[in-house]
Amino acid sequence: MSVRDFTIDGVEMGLGFTYGPNGYRRAVLIYIDGGSGADWMDKKNPELLNAINRIYELRHITEAWDCMEHFETHTLHGAGWASLQRDYNYKSLNEFNQKSMLVLNHQDSCDAHRKVAQTIQDVLYGNYQPPPKPEKSREEKERSEFLRKKPALRLKLVIRDGYQCDACGKDKEGSLCVVKKDGSSSSLQVANLALRCRSCMIKARNKAKK
Numbered sequence: 001m002s003v004r005d006f007t008i009d010g011v012e013m014g015l016g017f018t019y020g021p022n023g024y025r026r027a028v029l030i031y032i033d034g035g036s037g038a039d040w041m042d043k044k045n046p047e048l049l050n051a052i053n054r055i056y057e058l059r060h061i062t063e064a065w066d067c068m069e070h071f072e073t074h075t076l077h078g079a080g081w082a083s084l085q086r087d088y089n090y091k092s093l094n095e096f097n098q099k100s101m102l103v104l105n106h107q108d109s110c111d112a113h114r115k116v117a118q119t120i121q122d123v124l125y126g127n128y129q130p131p132p133k134p135e136k137s138r139e140e141k142e143r144s145e146f147l148r149k150k151p152a153l154r155l156k157l158v159i160r161d162g163y164q165c166d167a168c169g170k171d172k173e174g175s176l177c178v179v180k181k182d183g184s185s186s187s188l189q190v191a192n193l194a195l196r197c198r199s200c201m202i203k204a205r206n207k208a209k210k
């Protein structure tokens with residue numbers, strides 16, 4: 001994050017941050033891009049000192065922009081907006097509140113930073129609507145329905161067939177798998193299902209691969 005706000009005699013000046021190897025901010029720096037900045041420093045050029053002062057005054061908004069820039073990756077660690085109130089104490093939330101207000105009220109804030117700032121406000125004041133979850137595919141829906149109904153189906157099969165593998169007849173295993181006899185993914189009718197032991201499952205799977 002950097003601000004280039006002043007140009008004196010063709011020399012650009014701005015405010016930036018330096019980062020350590022772990023990605024955490026180490027220092028705020030005022031940089032002078034090109035030209036004879038050192039000469040100006042030596043002569044205490046009043047224009048330069050004035051520009052430095054004005055840039056220094058921008059430090060709060062610059063830090064707030066920087067915070068918005070990395071908010072979802074650094075602050076939320078990619079864990080989503082729900083983690084904001086879960087993982088931060090009042091002091092931090094108060095700081096996020098102030099920074100996001102600064103960003104929303106500053107005319108030079110960019111759209112991306114405004115969007116993050118507005119989301120912080122929405123979360124803090126309970127107005128946040130999480131984005132709708134992506135629609136599941138038909139296969140995913142059927143799979144999750146099968147997983148959900150499995151324990152009940154297993155019980156029905158035990159009642160119907162007794163506790164044994166439908167292929168080899170063994171009844172020694174702690175938990176027999178519920179399998180679809182015709183290999184279709186959709187039908188959850190008990191008529192189409194059977195109990196099978198693990199080794200018969202593996203055999204059938206290897207056979208299907210060949």
Ligand SMILES: [Zn+2]
Pocket residue numbers: 165166167168169170196197198199200201
């Ligand atoms: Zn078996």
